[in-house]
Amino acid sequence: MATTDVLSEIRAAYARIGIELGAPVAYGTYYRLRCAGCGGTVGNVGDRLLPGMIDALLDDSFDLYAAGLLGCACGHQAARAEALDAPRAAAARARLT
Numbered sequence: 459m460a461t462t463d464v465l466s467e468i469r470a471a472y473a474r475i476g477i478e479l480g481a482p483v484a485y486g487t488y489y490r491l492r493c494a495g496c497g498g499t500v501g502n503v504g505d506r507l508l509p510g511m512i513d514a515l516l517d518d519s520f521d522l523y524a525a526g527l528l529g530c531a532c533g534h535q536a537a538r539a540e541a542l543d544a545p546r547a548a549a550a551r552a553r554l555t
């Protein structure tokens with residue numbers, strides 16, 4: 459799978475949790491992550507991932523996003539997590555906060 463396919467996979471996976479990929483940094487190897495709610499920077503992601511890896515990665519992080527421990531301080535990712543899977547989000551908040 460070409461890098462562009464992995465990149466669109468990464469883009470789609472982050473879009474579900476309310477994060478947009480910004481401009482490439484570090485010679486196109488890393489992309490800035492922006493909050494889709496307020497535009498704030500929430501980190502970077504590398505494009506050197508294997509196909510399918512980003513979905514597993516973000517699934518692992520779901521509870522942290524849901525509890526507001528990952529993502530933007532404005533709460534957009536927590537709201538997205540709630541919309542995606544309310545029971546899992548509620549369980550994560552109860553366990554982690």
Ligand SMILES: [Zn+2]
Pocket residue numbers: 493494495496497498530531532533534
């Ligand atoms: Zn935000």
